[in-house]
Amino acid sequence: LGVVGFAQESIPDADSAAVGIPVQQEMTGSSADSSLYPLSAERQEQLHAYSQFTDLWRFVSFFVGIGSLLLILFTGLSARFRSWAQFGRKKIFSYWIFVILILLTDYLINLPFSIYRSFFVEHDYGFSNQTFGQWFGEDLLNLGITALIAIIPMAFFYWLVGSFRRWWLWFSLGMFPVMVFFVVIAPVFISPLFNDYTKLTDKQLESRILSLADKAGIEGSDVFEVNASKQSSKVNAYVTGLFGTKRIVLYDTLIKHFTYDEIGFVMGHEMGHYVMNHVWWGLSIAIVFVALALWLTNQSIRSVIRKFSGRFGFDKLEDIASLPLVLVYASVILFVLQPITNGASRHMEHQSDIYGMDITGVSSDDAARAFDKLSAYNLSDPDPNPIIEFWFSSHPSLKKRIEFVRSYRPMPDPN
Numbered sequence: 249l250g251v252v253g254f255a256q257e258s259i260p261d262a263d264s265a266a267v268g269i270p271v272q273q274e275m276t277g278s279s280a281d282s283s284l285y286p287l288s289a290e291r292q293e294q295l296h297a298y299s300q301f302t303d304l305w306r307f308v309s310f311f312v313g314i315g316s317l318l319l320i321l322f323t324g325l326s327a328r329f330r331s332w333a334q335f336g337r338k339k340i341f342s343y344w345i346f347v348i349l350i351l352l353t354d355y356l357i358n359l360p361f362s363i364y365r366s367f368f369v370e371h372d373y374g375f376s377n378q379t380f381g382q383w384f385g386e387d388l389l390n391l392g393i394t395a396l397i398a399i400i401p402m403a404f405f406y407w408l409v410g411s412f413r414r415w416w417l418w419f420s421l422g423m424f425p426v427m428v429f430f431v432v433i434a435p436v437f438i439s440p441l442f443n444d445y446t447k448l449t450d451k452q453l454e455s456r457i458l459s460l461a462d463k464a465g466i467e468g469s470d471v472f473e474v475n476a477s478k479q480s481s482k483v484n485a486y487v488t489g490l491f492g493t494k495r496i497v498l499y500d501t502l503i504k505h506f507t508y509d510e511i512g513f514v515m516g517h518e519m520g521h522y523v524m525n526h527v528w529w530g531l532s533i534a535i536v537f538v539a540l541a542l543w544l545t546n547q548s549i550r551s552v553i554r555k556f557s558g559r560f561g562f563d564k565l566e567d568i569a570s571l572p573l574v575l576v577y578a579s580v581i582l583f584v585l586q587p588i589t590n591g592a593s594r595h596m597e598h599q600s601d602i603y604g605m606d607i608t609g610v611s612s613d614d615a616a617r618a619f620d621k622l623s624a625y626n627l628s629d630p631d632p633n634p635i636i637e638f639w640f641s642s643h644p645s646l647k648k649r650i651e652f653v654r655s656y657r658p659m660p661d662p663n
């Protein structure tokens with residue numbers, strides 16, 4: 249759901265869109281084998297097909313999401329849910345019942361699409377071997393957590409809309425501590441509901457990473473290995489949390505496929521995010537764009553509500569039945585503004601690449617191979633269409649990142 253999800257996606261530590269360059273293929277090699285790295289010819293073809301699919305799906309999921317909210321609005325379902333929810337005597341309970349009804353309906357409308365995208369497609373490309381029951385169980389757990397949490401921004405929103413003319417400003421500012429709270433509690437309470445976080449079994453690797461963290465000035469952090477392969481064979485790593493909850497997390501897939509030097513560079517990059525306060529920058533940028541989106545919403549939403557009040561079954565923004573319309577506004581505006589937020593993200597990613605080169609002193613071959621492997625294991629297009637990159641990519645293309653590490657000369661170690 250738009251407003252809250254946006255902030256999570258803006259946190260640059262979630263390096264989900266890692267990309268790489270294709271490996272030169274020996275054309276004499278058997279095309280029937282499915283070697284993941286170096287990419288077999290068959291996997292190379294899959295990489296292109298998967299990239300095309302994910303590009304197309306950005307639009308499909310956007311329009312399905314908007315369409316589902318509009319359906320809930322124009323059928324008068326939202327107004328009906330609001331009336332049903334009023335049996336909760338306390339206001340906060342009727343809010344809660346309402347938001348759960350909206351979430352459930354939206355979930356059910358989107359379910360065929362998410363089953364296709366997240367279950368079937370991920371299986372077809374060999375990323376997942378979860379059973380349908382396992383996948384669905386996790387999806388429901390995710391829905392349950394959202395249902396518990398969504399009441400916070402929703403109640404805050406309608407209280408402000410009913411009380412202040414500049415509600416859009418106060419909402420954005422008020423969401424800052426809420427988002428910080430989730431950055432702090434998510435790694436400790438939410439993530440372990442889905443995966444196991446354990447101390448690294450490879451003690452040599454652990455001491456390498458800890459000495460790198462020490463060099464980066466990240467004190468008192470714990471290094472965890474997460475069994476991410478439970479859901480997907482994709483490779484990733486991150487540094488997350490704030491204050492006492494900060495932690496360095498390596499996917500088991502990264503440990504399995506990457507050498508010490510390659511892992512060192514990946515972790516140097518992640519530590520760069522932490523040291524350069526990219527979490528704080530990401531949150532701040534998110535707040536600015538949420539404020540902008542809500543300000544724009546405020547310009548016209550009331551006249552739209554008046555115009556369609558007969559169809560919607562409500563006639564003012566202060567009515568909680570307007571929630572789906574607010575989410576349509578926020579989603580459309582944030583979708584249109586994505587090139588700016590992603591531009592800021594790509595800048596931070598590049599800064600982290602520089603940091604990773606400097607702090608590890610990694611050879612350009614090892615750094616380039618790390619990117620190359622990300623592309624191969626995650627089937628990410630190393631050289632996407634420039635418009636797609638401009639609009640949707642939170643990371644520079646891997647072709648650019650490889651060109652950079654090949655040309656960059658790390659700063660000499662001051663020690």
Ligand SMILES: [Zn+2]
Pocket residue numbers: 260261263517518521597600
């Ligand atoms: Zn990054």
